[in-house]
Amino acid sequence: MRKPYLVIAAGGTGGHMFPAQALAEVMLRRGWRVKLSTDARGARYTGGFPHSTEIEQVASATFARGGIVAKALVPLRVLGGVLSMSWRMLRDRPDVVVGFGGYPSIPALGAAWVLRRPRMIHEQNGVLGRVNALFAKRVDRVACGTWPTTLPEGVEGVHVGNPVRLAVKDRAGAAYITPGDYPMSILVIGGSQGARILSDVVPPAIASLPLETLQHLRVSHQARDEDGERVASYYAEQGVNADVQSFFADVPKRMTEAQLVISRSGASSVADISVIGRPSILVPYAAATGDHQSANARGLVEAGAAIRIPESKLNVDSLAEQIVAVLQNPQAALHMSQAALSQAKPDAAQDLAALVEMLAGQTPQTPEGQTE
Ligand SMILES: CC(=O)N[C@H]1[C@@H](OP(=O)(O)OP(=O)(O)OC[C@H]2O[C@@H](n3ccc(=O)[nH]c3=O)[C@H](O)[C@@H]2O)O[C@H](CO)[C@@H](O)[C@@H]1O
Numbered sequence: 001m002r003k004p005y006l007v008i009a010a011g012g013t014g015g016h017m018f019p020a021q022a023l024a025e026v027m028l029r030r031g032w033r034v035k036l037s038t039d040a041r042g043a044r045y046t047g048g049f050p051h052s053t054e055i056e057q058v059a060s061a062t063f064a065r066g067g068i069v070a071k072a073l074v075p076l077r078v079l080g081g082v083l084s085m086s087w088r089m090l091r092d093r094p095d096v097v098v099g100f101g102g103y104p105s106i107p108a109l110g111a112a113w114v115l116r117r118p119r120m121i122h123e124q125n126g127v128l129g130r131v132n133a134l135f136a137k138r139v140d141r142v143a144c145g146t147w148p149t150t151l152p153e154g155v156e157g158v159h160v161g162n163p164v165r166l167a168v169k170d171r172a173g174a175a176y177i178t179p180g181d182y183p184m185s186i187l188v189i190g191g192s193q194g195a196r197i198l199s200d201v202v203p204p205a206i207a208s209l210p211l212e213t214l215q216h217l218r219v220s221h222q223a224r225d226e227d228g229e230r231v232a233s234y235y236a237e238q239g240v241n242a243d244v245q246s247f248f249a250d251v252p253k254r255m256t257e258a259q260l261v262i263s264r265s266g267a268s269s270v271a272d273i274s275v276i277g278r279p280s281i282l283v284p285y286a287a288a289t290g291d292h293q294s295a296n297a298r299g300l301v302e303a304g305a306a307i308r309i310p311e312s313k314l315n316v317d318s319l320a321e322q323i324v325a326v327l328q329n330p331q332a333a334l335h336m337s338q339a340a341l342s343q344a345k346p347d348a349a350q351d352l353a354a355l356v357e358m359l360a361g362q363t364p365q366t367p368e369g370q371t372e
Pocket residue numbers: 013014015016018124125189190191192193222246247248249250251265266267268269270272285288292293296
């Protein structure tokens with residue numbers, strides 16, 4: 001019997017790919033055939049996708065890069081991508097197409113629009129990205145990871161949350177050990193790529209903490225490759241017990257063990273912090289499109305789960321003061337961890353999968369199982 005067939009279109013950064021992976025995991029388990037349509041950049045993040053995911057690389061074109069000639073050719077490349085994808089979809093018709101944002105999602109979403117296939121976008125951030133903004137009025141559903149999300153007039157969003165990895169979901173609401181006179185840890189992460197500003201400011205802020213706190217502290221610090229050595233030697237010189245890596249493969253475990261998370265407010269980082277339920281200090285990436293990282297942080301901040309420090313106010317003193325405020329107030333820290341849980345959507349992947357199946361239901365199936 002023909003399996004229902006889902007095309008997931010995503011690319012660019014890990015931020016688009018991780019939620020796409022979570023949906024692929026659920027749909028494959030539900031007996032669907034899943035194809036990921038991505039570009040070379042997105043393909044770097046496909047290692048975690050289940051092996052049965054079909055992966056198709058499409059040529060991508062971004063408006064932001066390249067010289068004048070390259071930019072002038074972008075509309076042609078996009079049109080070519082949509083046409084060739086339409087041709088492929090005519091021969092192998094998807095039941096549903098879901099776009100997660102990024103330029104590589106244009107060919108599949110564009111083709112689904114041309115062919116009138118059921119289609120949906122998922123926006124991770126509190127502000128629509130460029131490609132999702134282009135399709136918001138041309139899809140059957142707009143699923144939102146962050147709430148509220150600013151949407152174009154006339155478009156209604158469905159709040160499903162940002163799907164988290166299984167390793168995160170497994171630790172949903174894991175018991176929180178409040179800060180005290182025993183080993184404590186701080187996790188410092190800057191999105192999938194690491195953030196230089198956190199490598200500049202966090203180490204001296206931690207080194208300046210009162211000795212009674214510092215002596216119990218372990219730090220896990222994600223630093224970009226080029227910053228790793230200086231960050232590690234600084235911590236070592238200051239006698240701080242720190243593990244510095246360019247990417248922690250076991251963030252869910254480290255986050256569970258942490259009394260405090262210091263992080264950027266990328267959509268998946270915020271989702272992980274909410275689902276596991278940890279106090280956080282968030283430093284939104286100021287250059288993010290439409291300041292979407294501030295929008296992402298809003299839910300946790302308004303719930304009393306996170307302290308937001310804008311980049312312009314981030315310095316050694318302001319950060320140290322907030323770290324002390326969390327680590328020296330166990331009750332406040334416990335309250336923050338519980339408030340984080342109040343913002344969590346641990347079943348986002350399942351809710352998104354339910355929307356996909358609902359959209360597929362709009363397509364009548366013939367007794368042979370072929371779509372009409
Ligand atoms: C710089 C930038 O433009 N970032 C954008 C990018 O996020 P970007 O990919 O940087 O970050 P996200 O916060 O969305 O995701 C990072 C994920 O990586 C995990 N992690 C992080 C560090 C580590 O060492 N190990 C690890 O596993 C985090 O727990 C999280 O699950 O796409 C997101 C979704 O569109 C946006 O919200 C972000 O604004």
